[in-house]
Amino acid sequence: MNSMKKDSPKEADDSNLVEEARKTLIGAKDWFLEDVALMTAYWHDKMGYTEAWVDANWHYVLDEGHELVDELDEKEDVALLWLINHANNNPVPLEECHVVGAEVEPGSYRCMSCGHDNVIETKQALAPCEICHYGLMSTHDEQINKTE
Structure with missing residues (x-):
């Protein structure tokens, strides 16, 4: 009589599932890392373009910047007040x-x-x-x- 046990079909299925899950996780990790690399490259390119534009137009930025910043601050303040008043249902604006x-x-x-x-x-x-x-x-x- 042969006393060795054969692997049951359930154990084989479980090991196949584990292997498939491992492959899926490795693929997802690789995909995520590739996306991060692409986003990083895009961000650096975008920031490089922005820095180059500011370097080339620094006089315009200095001349117009203060007015633009004040205008943006005013718009942000109005938007923030609206958001706080409506999101929190404040009894008093x-x-x-x-x-x-x-x-x-x-x-x-x-x-x-x-x-x-x-x-x-x-x-x-x-x-x-x-x-x-x-x-x-x-x-x-x-x-x-x-x-x-």
Whole structure:
């Protein structure tokens, strides 16, 4: 009698699956590394082109750059305010919020904590709430602390 065991078909299938998985992973790794190399080369080419353009047009960049940066900063600020106001569902738009120490115009500034209206008579630095000493005020028309 032959006492040696033959490999079962299940073990052979399992080893084939492991080998196929190994090949797939090696292929995926190679594909990923090739893509990274292509992206890196593209980025270096793109940055090289940009640097060459800036070197050739540096006087234009210096002359126009400050205005462009200010314009972009203004657009980014508006976009950020819109995003924060809408994404967070803020009860008060941020552009209508004021913090202690900020220079404010005369008017009524509602405390964001207790809802007290702090009246400012002259242009001055905003002081904390007269009631609760909280440091965030609003000029927003709607009531902040509705109890309805």
